[in-house]
Amino acid sequence: MFSKPPARAQQLATEIEQSIVERNLASGERIATMDELREQTGYGRSTIGETARLLSERGTVEIRPGRGGGLFVATISPVVRLRRTLLTVTQGQSSVSDAIAVREALEELIALDAARHRSTEDISELRSCVAAMEAHDNDWATFMAANWALHERIAAVTPNDLAKGVYVGTIRCVAELPVHAGADANDDAEQYLASRVAVHTQLVDAIIAGDLDATRAAVEAHRGVTIGAGIPEGMSDNQELAEHALVR
Structure with a gap:
């Protein structure tokens, strides 16, 4: 089953x-x-x-x-009904693009709420999520799973259940797409994944500090990734979309 x-x-x-x-x-x-x-x-x-x-x-x-x-x-x-509706969305390229747009619209709200409301337990678990990303060992599947878990954990902090439901639901619209580096992309992958870890570390550090201005700046840096800039060769269009939606 x-x-x-x-x-x-x-x-x-x-x-x-x-x-x-x-x-x-x-x-x-x-x-x-x-x-x-x-x-x-x-x-x-x-x-x-x-x-x-x-x-x-x-x-x-x-x-x-x-x-x-x-x-x-x-x-x-x-909220649960909304999540179930999102689960029925066809995971084609157009729906992935739509999910990216919705996710980006909610990114700052979710991050700022996390900075305002994070607890001691939240801080500990966010640090663990970043550590999991750092331990990716150039394995795309491991990295993407850790990245997905980090964003969902950040969203878990907000008291805004509706925003959280939509945000997490959009991630799941693309979470099942296969994303991996090509066989000859190890050098590119190492550099690219290191840059993504740095951006997410900046975001988590700002949230942990409760610094709203730093959190806004981190969200902006998180949004600033351009598809095709540093993404390893060997990824399809849908894989790039998924990479954009999740790793960003």
Whole structure:
């Protein structure tokens, strides 16, 4: 039913949300037990537990303990309904471009809210996300998964549920596209990924400091990436669009 992706809990949570849409499950219907999810995915208890936590925080599922428990479809709020609508968007080139435009329009709002409202726990987890990006070892799949996780974690700080739902939903419109460097692009990839880590470090440092002016400047630097400038060879048009939407 569910594949076993390298992005672990984040990716599995997205797959479960897509499954809810594809199966047309209504509020209150059972999705699966924890044991069933472990059997279907091959993941351990910690990954399944983290997936359940993510889905619960998103308002997608209700976790019911005990016999007959498991994950159940939560009561649909306007924000959850919006997320499900975004999951039905065809992942073609035009929809990716649309997602980029919406994401960029929300970028400053999301980042400034993070700078205003970040907690001690948020700060610790944002630093961990940046560390994961730094540990990419020139592996595009690892880097993109870490980048995606960082942006979703920044968005998690905002109290604006509607903005958060739209922002995260636009990322997911392109998150499934294959993005990787070509076989002969290792030198370019190393330089390019190092520059992207630096930009995201600047953004996270500004958010952690709670410095709104520095956060605005970091968002501007984040927006300033130009497709084709330093992107390694061997990427298709759709891959470049996905790179633009996620790595930026």
